[in-house]
Amino acid sequence: MTLKELAQKLGLSPTTVSRALNGYPEVNEETRRRVAEAARLHNYRPNTQAKRLATGRAMAIGHVIPLSTRHEIVNPVFADFIAGAGEVYAQSGYDMVLSIVPDADEERAYREVKSKRSVDGVIVHGPRRIDGRIELLDALGLPFVVHGRVSTAARPYAWVDVNNQRAFERATGFLLDLGHRRIALVNGIETMDFAWRRRQGYEAALAARGLVPDPGLMVSGEMTEALGHDAARAMLARPDAPTAFVTASLLIAMGVRRALEETGLRIGRDVSVVTHDDDLGYLQNGGDEPIYTATRSSVREAGRRCAGHLIAMIEAGASMAPPGELLEAALVVGQSTGPLPGAETAIRTVPGIALPVATDARGGDGVAANHAGNGARHDAGHGARSNGLGSKPPAGD
Amino acid sequence: MTLKELAQKLGLSPTTVSRALNGYPEVNEETRRRVAEAARLHNYRPNTQAKRLATGRAMAIGHVIPLSTRHEIVNPVFADFIAGAGEVYAQSGYDMVLSIVPDADEERAYREVKSKRSVDGVIVHGPRRIDGRIELLDALGLPFVVHGRVSTAARPYAWVDVNNQRAFERATGFLLDLGHRRIALVNGIETMDFAWRRRQGYEAALAARGLVPDPGLMVSGEMTEALGHDAARAMLARPDAPTAFVTASLLIAMGVRRALEETGLRIGRDVSVVTHDDDLGYLQNGGDEPIYTATRSSVREAGRRCAGHLIAMIEAGASMAPPGELLEAALVVGQSTGPLPGAETAIRTVPGIALPVATDARGGDGVAANHAGNGARHDAGHGARSNGLGSKPPAGD
DNA sequence: GCCGACACTCAAATCGCTTTGAAGCGTTGG
DNA sequence: CCAACGCTTCAAAGCGATTTGAGTGTCGGC
Numbered sequence: 001m002t003l004k005e006l007a008q009k010l011g012l013s014p015t016t017v018s019r020a021l022n023g024y025p026e027v028n029e030e031t032r033r034r035v036a037e038a039a040r041l042h043n044y045r046p047n048t049q050a051k052r053l054a055t056g057r058a059m060a061i062g063h064v065i066p067l068s069t070r071h072e073i074v075n076p077v078f079a080d081f082i083a084g085a086g087e088v089y090a091q092s093g094y095d096m097v098l099s100i101v102p103d104a105d106e107e108r109a110y111r112e113v114k115s116k117r118s119v120d121g122v123i124v125h126g127p128r129r130i131d132g133r134i135e136l137l138d139a140l141g142l143p144f145v146v147h148g149r150v151s152t153a154a155r156p157y158a159w160v161d162v163n164n165q166r167a168f169e170r171a172t173g174f175l176l177d178l179g180h181r182r183i184a185l186v187n188g189i190e191t192m193d194f195a196w197r198r199r200q201g202y203e204a205a206l207a208a209r210g211l212v213p214d215p216g217l218m219v220s221g222e223m224t225e226a227l228g229h230d231a232a233r234a235m236l237a238r239p240d241a242p243t244a245f246v247t248a249s250l251l252i253a254m255g256v257r258r259a260l261e262e263t264g265l266r267i268g269r270d271v272s273v274v275t276h277d278d279d280l281g282y283l284q285n286g287g288d289e290p291i292y293t294a295t296r297s298s299v300r301e302a303g304r305r306c307a308g309h310l311i312a313m314i315e316a317g318a319s320m321a322p323p324g325e326l327l328e329a330a331l332v333v334g335q336s337t338g339p340l341p342g343a344e345t346a347i348r349t350v351p352g353i354a355l356p357v358a359t360d361a362r363g364g365d366g367v368a369a370n371h372a373g374n375g376a377r378h379d380a381g382h383g384a385r386s387n388g389l390g391s392k393p394p395a396g397d
Numbered sequence: 398m399t400l401k402e403l404a405q406k407l408g409l410s411p412t413t414v415s416r417a418l419n420g421y422p423e424v425n426e427e428t429r430r431r432v433a434e435a436a437r438l439h440n441y442r443p444n445t446q447a448k449r450l451a452t453g454r455a456m457a458i459g460h461v462i463p464l465s466t467r468h469e470i471v472n473p474v475f476a477d478f479i480a481g482a483g484e485v486y487a488q489s490g491y492d493m494v495l496s497i498v499p500d501a502d503e504e505r506a507y508r509e510v511k512s513k514r515s516v517d518g519v520i521v522h523g524p525r526r527i528d529g530r531i532e533l534l535d536a537l538g539l540p541f542v543v544h545g546r547v548s549t550a551a552r553p554y555a556w557v558d559v560n561n562q563r564a565f566e567r568a569t570g571f572l573l574d575l576g577h578r579r580i581a582l583v584n585g586i587e588t589m590d591f592a593w594r595r596r597q598g599y600e601a602a603l604a605a606r607g608l609v610p611d612p613g614l615m616v617s618g619e620m621t622e623a624l625g626h627d628a629a630r631a632m633l634a635r636p637d638a639p640t641a642f643v644t645a646s647l648l649i650a651m652g653v654r655r656a657l658e659e660t661g662l663r664i665g666r667d668v669s670v671v672t673h674d675d676d677l678g679y680l681q682n683g684g685d686e687p688i689y690t691a692t693r694s695s696v697r698e699a700g701r702r703c704a705g706h707l708i709a710m711i712e713a714g715a716s717m718a719p720p721g722e723l724l725e726a727a728l729v730v731g732q733s734t735g736p737l738p739g740a741e742t743a744i745r746t747v748p749g750i751a752l753p754v755a756t757d758a759r760g761g762d763g764v765a766a767n768h769a770g771n772g773a774r775h776d777a778g779h780g781a782r783s784n785g786l787g788s789k790p791p792a793g794d
Numbered sequence: 795g796c797c798g799a800c801a802c803t804c805a806a807a808t809c810g811c812t813t814t815g816a817a818g819c820g821t822t823g824g
Numbered sequence: 825c826c827a828a829c830g831c832t833t834c835a836a837a838g839c840g841a842t843t844t845g846a847g848t849g850t851c852g853g854c
């Protein structure tokens with residue numbers, strides 16, 4: 001059933017039928033009703049391709065997923081992210097088109113998508129600290145939103161990111177408040193922007209207590225269970241083993257747990273673990289009571305936000321300043337953390353309910369209460385700070 | 398840069414340019430070279446929409462992802478599956494378009510995709526034992542391949558599936574060979590076809606030893622870490638606690654591990670665990686030596702196979718009989734299994750190397766050696782059986 | 795010298811929609 | 825009575841490719 005056929009059946013011209021269906025004002029209400037009725041009756045749907053050709057809009061958003069040829073890992077947060085984005089696309093009538101490309105071909109993929117005009121904009125996944133894609137897309141004139149940020153970008157661009165620096169600063173601070181001093185970091189690959197920012201946060205928290213990060217306690221790699229396990233095994237074998245871990249993902253934390261188990265240590269009592277939690281649908285951090293103490297921020301929500309911004313940009317045309325949005329992670333207290341064994345503590349941690357108020361082994365520094373206050377389960381939560389300027393965020397973020 | 402412009406620059410007609418670029422024979426080789434050169438120089442790419450309209454082919458494959466409104470879980474294997482499918486699409490020049498839809502709207506999504514003509518075919522995800530989608534798509538005349546099967550389907554249809562029944566029969570048999578008799582099953586939701594087949598396999602293995610499945614040892618639910626944990630906790634608290642678990646996913650197995658840990662039991666010694674392993678990129682079952690004994694089958698490979706079959710069907714037109722392909726899972730031996738404590742065993746399991754030869758506590762039944770033989774690490778592996786008939790597979794699968 | 799075959803190339807139609815510019819028609823106001 | 829004006833509707837021209845059917849020029853055979 002084409003527009004022409006439908007028009008014929010109705011004894012109208014294609015023009016009128018088109019206008020009637022697309023809600024143009026210059027068509028008689030009675031006619032519009034008739035047309036709508038007939039369209040429904042004959043199950044008419046405009047041919048997507050024809051519509052796109054005529055309007056010049058693809059009504060589609062591209063996601064170019066780099067598939068590293070070396071480690072071949074599909075980012076596990078990806079499924080949740082596109083679920084969030086997909087919701088928004090569906091509401092706005094956009095299609096989502098995915099290109100899985102070997103990372104060597106990534107640039108070519110963007111160029112192609114542009115010159116083929118098959119999408120109206122793209123989401124950039126997995127930004128690196130130094131990342132040529134921003135410039136490339138700017139040059140191509142293809143609207144885009146970055147999930148994350150590129151610290152080294154020269155010009156404003158649109159992004160949605162979690163405040164990774166602050167999240168890890170708080171996570172580390174939380175452990176420091178509990179008396180821990182030897183705190184390990186098991187991080188993602190630090191050429192990735194988010195991982196680098198997380199390390200900044202970790203180091204900042206240590207620095208605030210006058211502690212120097214020990215390179216032997218910092219590991220970075222592909223964020224797998226195996227990484228957590230192997231890193232923890234190695235570190236726990238040292239004479240000056242860490243008493244706490246900060247990890248970049250739930251999977252890593254699970255690996256650390258396995259290593260602890262093998263070593264005969266009890267998580268939350270002998271050794272504490274704080275992790276970042278992307279709040280993935282299939283990888284929940286417990287139910288009512290979190291298993292791991294974690295900085296939590298929903299990747300799915302990030303997907304929704306990215307999609308929303310991108311569509312706004314596309315529909316506004318070039319006139320719009322690129323939006324930037326920083327999402328705050330909540331710090332939720334679970335069963336994986338406790339005071340440094342042997343240190344005097346005022347109150348024992350009661351997961352998910354009370355707040356740990358640790359007496360710093362070296363005599364408290366006043367930051368404890370502050371951090372504890374922020375550690376409340378129902379935190380400011382996913383509160384977001386948004387700026388319409390798209391300027392590079394202050395260095396501290 | 399459009400075809401017309403390019404033709405003008407070359408002093409040729411659009412026809413000739415189009416033919417030259419699309420490899421038609423009736424164009425002078427010299428001319429073809431000139432055209433190709435100019436196209437590359439001006440970075441010409443045919444406008445996707447125009448091409449699609451002209452050819453009537455969308456050059457795109459749809460994936461309709463149902464998003465359950467109740468449990469809101471995005472299938473974790475999904476990312477790997479589309480990575481596999483995406484590779485194949487890229488090679489063949491197809492786009493992948495995803496629709497994330499609340500499962501109530503699923504039927505509408507398929508109808509829409511059909512009448513809008515925005516894809517040439519679809520992949521069906523997460524088939525249920527009773528699933529109306531087969532009939533729907535048949536009726537719509539939209540080519541499709543099912544990832545999995547629908548046991549109750551009346552007519553042939555295209556599918557790619559793992560031999561779930563046999564995999565779980567072998568997994569259970571393996572534990573039986575080790576002397577275990579109280580074996581728990583922590584399964585996916587059994588309205589899903591794959592989960593139901595897995596239970597069939599589990600029960601068949603028990604039945605082969607004259608054992609009756611104990612409903613108290615069978616749990617099914619969303620395949621999360623929490624499910625594994627909670628199920629194991631509950632079962633282990635029983636007076637007649639299981640000595641072994643068969644689980645449907647690595648995440649469930651990790652949950653069981655956590656429960657064992659909490660209960661003070663040692664995995665692989667006190668309690669054995671065999672799991673199914675989808676060989677996901679980000680959730681590897683150890684490196685050289687598997688952590689969990691598992692039936693392993695790559696979801697990514699399944700994605701590739703599905704994509705390949707679908708493209709073949711699309712390009713062959715309606716003339717082709719729907720292909721069906723059954724992939725066999727390998728049984729790899731890891732550190733999570735061992736003989737029933739207290740039973741006499743001939744040889745202790747050496748993970749990944751030797752084969753367990755258990756003396757059945759009740760006096761062996763001859764099946765042990767057989768199963769042990771199949772348990773070899775470098776098994777038949779991903780060997781596949783393919784039939785060009787697309788008939789419903791024999792009931793035993 | 796004429797004709798058909800062959801090798802190229804092209805003009806124009808087509809795909810199914812949107813959109814521009816204009817026309818039909820009944821009503822008003824000067 | 826005629827021009828002007830809304831309100832509707834329409835014919836036709838795009839959008840940018842593919843594809844049909846026709847046209848040109850060259851060559852060999854008779």
